[in-house]
Amino acid sequence: MLNEREDCEKTNEVSEVILTGKAMFYLYSCSVLAWLYLHGHVVVDPRQEYIRSGKELDEYRFSNKRSLDLSPYGKCDWVTGAQTDPIIHEGSRSKYHNEPKRAQLRHYLWAARKLYGLEATGELHLIKGSVERIMPDDSAVERDHDRLRELLDAPVPKSKRIPICKGCSNKDWCWG
C-alpha cells in the first residue's frame, strides 16, 4: 500500500501543507478520504489495475509537455499558452464524476495567481476526448480551503456509502 500523504509537499505552514491539489480532489470525492489524507492515513493499493494503468497513462501523456511549478500547492498535468496568461490542463480518468478534478483545477488557477500573479484559465480533458473550460473562481477555492482546515481539526466524518466505496482501499475505516 502507498501512503498518499508522502506525495504531499511540506512547508513550515500547516495551512500550506494541506492546500494541495490532491487534498482538493479528495475533498470533492469523499469527506472521509479527505480527512484520512489530511491526517496522513489514506492509502492506495498500487495493485489496483485502475490506479496502475492511470499512472502509466499519465506518464505517457504528460512526459513531453510543459509544466508549471505550483509547489507547495500541488502539481498540474501540463501547461500551454502565453507565459503571462497560460492554460493549465488536467486529465480526468472518470467517466461520470468529474467535480473532484474541476475543484483541483480551480485550485491550480488560484495557485498560479497567488504564486506568480498569472491570469490562468483551465482545460479539463475528459475520458471521451472532450475538453471542458474551467474559469478561475478564487472565492470558491478559498471556501474549499476553509473546509480543508476545518477537517484538519475535526474528528473523522461519518461514512456514507457512495459508488467509489467499491474500489476504495480505506474501507476498514468506514465499515471494518
Ligand code: SF4
Ligand atoms: S469506503 Fe467509501 S466512505 Fe469510506 S473512505 Fe472509501 S470512499 Fe470514502
